Amino acid sequence: VSDTTSSRRPTGGPVRQDLSDAERRTRFEAEVLPHLDRLYSAAMRYTRDPHDASDLVQETVAKAYRSFHQYRPGTNLKAWLYRVLHTTYLSMYRKAQRRPQESLQDEIDDFSFYDAVGRRGGRSAEFEVLEALTDDEVKAALADLPETFRLAVYLADVEGFAYKEIAEIMDTPVGTVMSRLHRGRKALQKALAEYARERGLLDDPDDDSMEGQR
Amino acid sequence: MSDQSADGDLPGPATPSRVPARLESSAASPECGADCQQALAELERFLDGELPNSEIGRVSEHLAACYPCTDRATFEEQLRAVVRRGCVDAAPADLVDRIRITLDEGMVRGGARPGD
Numbered sequence: 319v320s321d322t323t324s325s326r327r328p329t330g331g332p333v334r335q336d337l338s339d340a341e342r343r344t345r346f347e348a349e350v351l352p353h354l355d356r357l358y359s360a361a362m363r364y365t366r367d368p369h370d371a372s373d374l375v376q377e378t379v380a381k382a383y384r385s386f387h388q389y390r391p392g393t394n395l396k397a398w399l400y401r402v403l404h405t406t407y408l409s410m411y412r413k414a415q416r417r418p419q420e421s422l423q424d425e426i427d428d429f430s431f432y433d434a435v436g437r438r439g440g441r442s443a444e445f446e447v448l449e450a451l452t453d454d455e456v457k458a459a460l461a462d463l464p465e466t467f468r469l470a471v472y473l474a475d476v477e478g479f480a481y482k483e484i485a486e487i488m489d490t491p492v493g494t495v496m497s498r499l500h501r502g503r504k505a506l507q508k509a510l511a512e513y514a515r516e517r518g519l520l521d522d523p524d525d526d527s528m529e530g531q532r
Numbered sequence: 533m534s535d536q537s538a539d540g541d542l543p544g545p546a547t548p549s550r551v552p553a554r555l556e557s558s559a560a561s562p563e564c565g566a567d568c569q570q571a572l573a574e575l576e577r578f579l580d581g582e583l584p585n586s587e588i589g590r591v592s593e594h595l596a597a598c599y600p601c602t603d604r605a606t607f608e609e610q611l612r613a614v615v616r617r618g619c620v621d622a623a624p625a626d627l628v629d630r631i632r633i634t635l636d637e638g639m640v641r642g643g644a645r646p647g648d
Contacts, residue, residue: 358623372627380634432607448614456618475612476619
């Protein structure tokens with residue numbers, strides 16, 4: 319591995335211009351292609367369609383390759399890739415949709431999956447409900463969230479990005495990220511609780527006072 | 533390559549639990565009070581690892597001493613694990629091939645550029 323750190327200078331010039339095309343290609347494949355499954359999973363959450371997700375990943379990788387000289391070795395490659403993914407998504411799909419920005423209801427702030435399960439009583443009941451949730455239900459619940467909330471929750475809870483990194487990926491202030499995360503998680507919990515309820519794992523909230531107690 | 537990494541490279545951060553084990557000596561759970569409310573208000577940032585160092589101790593000490601709050605925190609943490617686990621998709625087999633072709637094309641284009 320040839321490290322060019324010593325020759326790097328703050329000239330503002332691209333870091334990897336000195337690489338030959340073949341070297342660049344090799345580096346790129348070695349560093350970026352291992353992220354492919356993850357990028358595809360992310361693209362599935364972005365587009366919610368396998369075909370679109372493939373197109374998005376392909377275009378993202380092409381774009382990343384073209385601008386790979388701008389990536390600074392030693393900085394967070396994954397965050398850089400997701401930034402490229404995000405902007406690529408916006409240019410490929412957002413333009414076409416022109417949907418008004420969706421929001422979540424105010425009441426969502428009061429929802430707690432934990433409390434909804436707890437009503438049922440019994441130690442560890444809540445963890446049994448969690449274990450019972452299927453991957454398909456998780457994906458569907460996430461897919462139903464409005465876009466900006468869905469992406470914030472995905473980037474934090476699945477990819478493990480810090481608030482600041484999400485803010486950079488989504489090009490939005492950190493405070494906005496925090497509120498999208500908070501409300502997005504609540505909405506996700508509500509959707510998951512709904513699936514649990516449909517399967518009889520949770521009591522209907524309307525039956526609250528009927529059975530069991532008093 | 534997608535085959536191996538699908539399992540080997542688990543999604544998300546392999547962070548150890550941030551929720552401390554409850555102290556045995558504090559078996560008697562306090563009633564939910566001001567301490568609980570304060571800890572729960574900071575729980576999300578705590579679990580996200582975004583709480584300033586100066587505030588981590590307070591939350592983590594409270595959790596260690598309070599069963600109901602620990603239970604809630606563990607639930608929230610496990611819920612995130614369920615979400616993380618549920619959001620894995622393996623890239624289709626032909627995607628790598630498509631990407632290699634794209635890169636080949638990019639190389640031709642890239643080679644033709646003067647020095648952009």
